[in-house]
Structure formats: structure tokens, C-alpha cells
Amino acid sequence: MNEGRKEVLQLVFLLVGFIFLVKLFFIQIVEDSYKEMAGVNAIRKEPQYPIRGIIKDRNGKLIVYNNPEFDLMVILHEVKHFDSTRFCQVFEKTPQELRDLFNNFRTEIRNRKANQFQPFPFLRQLSTQDLAKVQDHMDEFPGFFIQDRTTRAYASKAVANAIGYVSEISKNKLEKDKSGFYRQGDYIGQSGIEAYYEEYLRGKRGVKHLMRNKDGVIKGSYEGGKYDTLSVPGQDLVSTIDLTLQEYGAFLLNGKAGSIIAIEPSTGEILAMVSGPSYDPNLLTGKNYSKNFALISNDSLKPLFNRPLMAQYRPGSIFKIAQAMVALQEGVITPETRIRCDRSIINCHGPHSNEDLRGAITNSCNPYFHNVLRRMLNKGKGGNPFDDTRIGLAEWDKHIMSFGFGKRLGIDLPNEKRGLVPSPEYYDRAYGGRPWKFSNIYSIAIGEGENMVVPLQMANFAATVANKGYYFTPHLIKSIGSTGMPLPQYLEKHYTTIDSANFRIARDAMERVVEAGTAQYRAKLKDIVVCGKTGTVQNEPNPDHSVFIAFAPKENPKIAISVYVEYSGQGGRAAASIASLMIEKYLLGGTQRPNIEEYVLKGKFLH
Incomplete structure (x- = not known):
């Protein structure tokens, strides 16, 4: 009888032990939330965004480069005793603007199904001037930290339709991304060269593991950076564009609808590709991107419409x-x-x-x-x-x-x-x-x-x-990275x-x-x-x-060109004038016929 009780007790202890082992297995191995809670409390994974490749013209002139910018990130789990009045003072926000920020923030968290342990952008695209004003006050706002990254800058607005622009990846594109490369909040080329050569320009993201104490204060790298990975910069591109010729074409086409395309016949390299009307690509960078994009995309003149290859x-x-x-x-x-x-x-x-x-x-x-x-x-x-x-x-x-x-x-x-x-x-x-x-x-x-x-x-x-x-x-691209090809x-x-x-x-x-x-x-x-x-x-x-x-010239041609000028009458007027001026500019460095240039700039082709 006692032997039977002993076996039952042993079986109960074994069963309880097995249940604890199974539960421990799920907590430590299967269940991410517990592991994430423990990890986030001690270690913060900070993504290291790569520097996007720059773009130069065929003569080495800079067309596209990078400017530093900063995102204010927040981990909700770590936000304690948030002082909204002080936040408004430091970040120069009105109470209503702060309420709007929180409302937008909550909406994005719901849409992206994020949790309170993940870093999430609260204020995007702060400039270096913005950072200088707030960085000494960051310890006043537990749970908030600055994430550095870069944004695009354009040395010339004349190449806008060919270069394209970069912005945050949309939810729709993220869902379609089969590479697994992108995360919400990443930037991606949306049009032009920026989109076509995205995989070369984007580089590779890295990660830094940071240790912090129970109060969330960063105490240094985790295990001396043993698990950190460096970001890999994107590859630079050399364009076929002659920026001087491109800007001259934009100057001639200003105020007109149409296109200019100049090609080097012996290589197929595009020397100039001008679409009119166009836009300033710098308007599609920084914190005013959304507002400016709405204005440009709703413009009845369709400046985003790339006439050289879409009209x-x-x-x-x-x-x-x-x-x-x-x-x-x-x-x-x-x-x-x-x-x-x-x-x-x-x-x-x-x-x-x-x-x-x-x-x-x-x-x-x-x-x-x-x-x-x-x-x-x-x-x-x-x-x-x-x-x-x-x-x-x-x-x-x-x-x-x-x-x-x-x-x-x-x-x-x-x-x-x-x-x-x-x-x-x-x-x-x-x-x-x-x-x-x-x-x-x-x-x-x-x-x-x-x-x-x-x-x-x-x-x-x-x-x-x-x-x-x-x-x-x-x-439009004659060299990718160090290949020269x-x-x-x-x-x-x-x-x-x-x-x-x-x-x-x-x-x-x-x-x-x-x-x-x-x-x-x-x-x-x-x-x-x-x-x-x-x-x-x-x-x-x-x-x-x-x-x-x-x-031109007839023997050993250096440039071939097409010009379309909408609503401008005979081909021998607007289009022939612009084309010949472009040929002069490329082969001779400037026009010898100022009267023809003046005729083009006046734009009275039907009279």
C-alpha cells in the first residue's frame, strides 16, 4: 500500500517537473515575448543605416549626395513620467502638435502591429540644427533616443526626372518585398535612377548592441561589440549625363512642355535627358516631403511625368x-x-x-x-x-x-x-x-x-x-561602383x-x-x-x-538628339532651334548665335 503511494507521489513530482520543463522551454525558446522583454531590458539593438551611394555626372560633377538627418525614436515600455510641457519646450511644439504626434504615433503602431518593446520613430527627419537644440536634454525623456541616418540632397534640379527621388517604403511595397531586406521606416528609391539602381545604391544595414542599466541608461557596447555588424555603404554611380549640357537644356525648355534627349551614338550614353515642366527634387527630401509631394503630384502641368520616355x-x-x-x-x-x-x-x-x-x-x-x-x-x-x-x-x-x-x-x-x-x-x-x-x-x-x-x-x-x-x-549609368562599367x-x-x-x-x-x-x-x-x-x-x-x-558632325558623330516642343507649330522653329543650340553647347562649349537663343527663350513660336 505504501509502495503504491510512493509511486503515485513520484509520478506527481515527475509530472510537475515535466510541466515546468515544458513551460521553461516555451519561455526561453519558443515564446518571443519573454525573451524580448528580457533582452530589451538589458540590451538595445540599434540599426546602423548604410550611407546611400552618390551619383556623379560623366565629368565627375556631383549630382546626388547625402545629408545627415536624425529620427527621434521611442520605446514605449521605457517611457516614464513623461513631462509633456517640457517636451514641447525642448522640441518647440505646441500642445496640439504634440497631441497630433501621439495620435499619429498610436495609429502607426496599430497599423504596423508593433509592440511596446520595439523602437519606433516619433519625430522624423530632424536636421543637424534641430539635433543641436535637443541633444543635451535627451536624458530628461526616458524611453526616447536619437537615431542617425542620411537623406538625399541634389546638387542640380535639372536632372530631377532622370534621377528620381527617395522616400520611406510604403506598406504596400513592404508587403510585396520578397527579399526580406527592408524594414518599416527604411528609405527606398521611388522613381528614376534611384529606383532602377536601388539594389546597388542602398548598401547593407548593420546593427549595434548596446548595454543599459535598470534605468535605461546606456552603459556601452554589449560584450565589446562582439555581436555588432557594420553597415556597408551603397555603391557610387557615374552617370552618362553631361551636367552642363543638361542644365542648358533645362534652361532652354523652361516654361515649355516637351523633351530633349541627346545621345552619344558610339556608346548609347545619354548626354542629356530633359523633361518639361519639371520640379525641384530637393522638395521631396526632409520633413516636408509629404506636403510637397502632394503639391507636385497634383500639379496640373504634371511635373512628375517623365516625357522623354512616357509621352x-x-x-x-x-x-x-x-x-x-x-x-x-x-x-x-x-x-x-x-x-x-x-x-x-x-x-x-x-x-x-x-x-x-x-x-x-x-x-x-x-x-x-x-x-x-x-x-x-x-x-x-x-x-x-x-x-x-x-x-x-x-x-x-x-x-x-x-x-x-x-x-x-x-x-x-x-x-x-x-x-x-x-x-x-x-x-x-x-x-x-x-x-x-x-x-x-x-x-x-x-x-x-x-x-x-x-x-x-x-x-x-x-x-x-x-x-x-x-x-x-x-x-544613363556608365559605371557602377569600382567596376568602371x-x-x-x-x-x-x-x-x-x-x-x-x-x-x-x-x-x-x-x-x-x-x-x-x-x-x-x-x-x-x-x-x-x-x-x-x-x-x-x-x-x-x-x-x-x-x-x-x-x-552632328556628319562624319564621326558625337551627338544625336531629338526635341519635342508641344503646341509650338513647325518643326523648323522651336525644336530645330533648341536642338542646334544643344549641339553647339556640347561641341563648341556655347552658342555663337545669341539671336537664336533669345528666340527660344521668348517662346513666341506661333507668331
Whole structure:
């Protein structure tokens, strides 16, 4: 009997001991809250934010750098005897502002499901001046401490749309982040180069473990920094941008809507990429970010809209260069082919009558290129006019898209648009399955109708003609970190379907456009042979857009450019003037024609 009681007591003791062991296991190993409470009481983990990589222009001029800033952090568990009146005095806040801070703070804690043992930002983006005022008073507010970090600063506002901006990662982006790199409160590139090269610029976060006593006073590093990790700075970038040229382009485009893109043909490096209207990127840094972003994003002029790669326009007459080369490649014309300027077919402009190909390009003859496209699309390969046009258009598409039209070129920026090269399938959808033929689509012959391009594609096209048949994908970064190289995809040549001999004819014709054609009055330069083409893009019921592409000098070209100026009429006015001034600035260091610069700055292009 006693033996039975003894066994029962032993079993009870074993069971109680097992329960304690299980509970201890859960407390020490499984249950984070107890471990966190113990750890937070003795050790504070302080993140070490990395310095974000800086960005320079191709000549070493600083474009983007970092300024120090500070966040006032709080650990709710450690806040004791909070003196709100004293806090308002030290931090220069009104009682209402402090109440608003606490309300916002509580809302964020609920939204992020944070707990009272975690550090959490209470006041963000204090400046060095703010820090100087408060740092001697921090011991008056237990539970609060200063976290240092950096914010972006921009040496020039002329590169805003290309560089982009940085801000705190949104809840939506954080939830989609599969890398596990980001934490709430981290900064991330939101647009432009800052977004595209985020993984190179951001660096790697470190952590410092700090010991503190029962009153929360920091007593030094934990175990001599044994468990600390250093932050790793982000990689610096060297841009392809020539900052002097970029700022000159912004100066010329000021007060106008449009874009300027200049490319070095031999490399695909973008020398200037100006979007107008634009904004000051320094407004999207610091404590006023939210207020300024709301103002900029709601601006009816859309300064955040990056026109060089997001605006889609009809190409206008500059597309005739592409039409000419495709027709030569297909053998439907020769350089000597003459076609009468029959204005009963389609309207035209200027005094000319029976031009050859070079003359048709020089005078931008609409009936000539109407006839050329008809010859390309109607070769008698189909059993009827509808099938014939369909077969011809498919062949035309293949050539036109080899120039980079109708697709994303792959620039190192987000949000690039495709434009549109109309295909047979496109017209099938447009006509709802009804038959269509050349007479329905002939306006694409002169760059109107369904053709759509982005300005980047037209600058790349000018570079392709300059290179006699190939291009490098346009890009904005020429060196990442210490590599001295861009990303590998920007070193690859892309060839068109057109023989290089046909480009020589196009180059000759573009030289004549500037020497004696539609661009002679404002694009011709005294000591530089400029090859260009004007375009006047229909925009009814509003004024036409002014368009111009060019490259220079003709031999061994150093710069290719496209300019779009919205609502400014003929291509030989606003766009040709701006393009030629940019060429002068880049090749000669400044303009020799102050009258043309004055004409551009006045902006009275329709008079």
C-alpha cells in the first residue's frame, strides 16, 4: 500500500517537473515575448543605416549626395513620467502638435502591429540644427533616443526626372518585398535612377548592441561589440549625363512642355535627358516631403511625368527617314526615283514638284511618301487588295521595329512606354473584323495616323542613322561602383534590317534638310555639318507639336538628339532651334548665335 503511494507521489513530482520543463522551454525558446522583454531590458539593438551611394555626372560633377538627418525614436515600455510641457519646450511644439504626434504615433503602431518593446520613430527627419537644440536634454525623456541616418540632397534640379527621388517604403511595397531586406521606416528609391539602381545604391544595414542599466541608461557596447555588424555603404554611380549640357537644356525648355534627349551614338550614353515642366527634387527630401509631394503630384502641368520616355506622340515627318530606308531595302524605289508632288492625293507644303528621294526628304514631300508606302504595301503578293496590304504591312512592321520603334528599348529607368507600330492584328481589332486596305491606313506614310513614338525612340533613331545601321540601348549609368562599367546589356550592338549603304543616302538627305531645306534657318551651324529632319505633328484642335531630330558632325558623330516642343507649330522653329543650340553647347562649349537663343527663350513660336 505504501509502495503504491510512493509511486503515485513520484509520478506527481515527475509530472510537475515535466510541466515546468515544458513551460521553461516555451519561455526561453519558443515564446518571443519573454525573451524580448528580457533582452530589451538589458540590451538595445540599434540599426546602423548604410550611407546611400552618390551619383556623379560623366565629368565627375556631383549630382546626388547625402545629408545627415536624425529620427527621434521611442520605446514605449521605457517611457516614464513623461513631462509633456517640457517636451514641447525642448522640441518647440505646441500642445496640439504634440497631441497630433501621439495620435499619429498610436495609429502607426496599430497599423504596423508593433509592440511596446520595439523602437519606433516619433519625430522624423530632424536636421543637424534641430539635433543641436535637443541633444543635451535627451536624458530628461526616458524611453526616447536619437537615431542617425542620411537623406538625399541634389546638387542640380535639372536632372530631377532622370534621377528620381527617395522616400520611406510604403506598406504596400513592404508587403510585396520578397527579399526580406527592408524594414518599416527604411528609405527606398521611388522613381528614376534611384529606383532602377536601388539594389546597388542602398548598401547593407548593420546593427549595434548596446548595454543599459535598470534605468535605461546606456552603459556601452554589449560584450565589446562582439555581436555588432557594420553597415556597408551603397555603391557610387557615374552617370552618362553631361551636367552642363543638361542644365542648358533645362534652361532652354523652361516654361515649355516637351523633351530633349541627346545621345552619344558610339556608346548609347545619354548626354542629356530633359523633361518639361519639371520640379525641384530637393522638395521631396526632409520633413516636408509629404506636403510637397502632394503639391507636385497634383500639379496640373504634371511635373512628375517623365516625357522623354512616357509621352507618346505621332512622329510626324521625321518618320519619312525610316520610310525611305525601308523602301530602299525592299527595292521599291532607288535614290533616283522621282515622284510628282500630286497634292490632290494628300496635302503638301513648300515649292517643289518632281523630286528624287533626297529632294523629297529635303522638302518633306507628303505625296512622295504616300506613293512610296503604297509601293511597299501593295506588291501583288495577295489575291486581293486587302490580303496584299496585309502581307506588305507585316513586312513593313519587321523593318520599322528593327529601329527600336513599337517596343521598349530597355533604358535603365522605370516606366518606359512602347509607342505603337500598327500591325495587321492591330487593324483587325480597330476595324472590328471588317476588311481594310492601303487607302484606309495611308496616313502612317507621313508619320501620322496610328504611329506613336516616345521621344527616346526618336533620339535613338537619330543615333542609329548616325551609326549607319546599329544602336546601343540608351542608358544613363556608365559605371557602377569600382567596376568602371555599365550593366552588360548596355554594351551590346543592335542591328537594323537595313543595309548600311541605305543609311548613307539618308545621311546625305538629312544634311540637305539643314543646308537648304526646312531646317536651314535655325539649325544650320557655321563650322559643323548637322544632319537633321523637321517634323510638324498634327494635334487638332490644338496647335501642332514642333519636332526635330539630328546628329552632328556628319562624319564621326558625337551627338544625336531629338526635341519635342508641344503646341509650338513647325518643326523648323522651336525644336530645330533648341536642338542646334544643344549641339553647339556640347561641341563648341556655347552658342555663337545669341539671336537664336533669345528666340527660344521668348517662346513666341506661333507668331
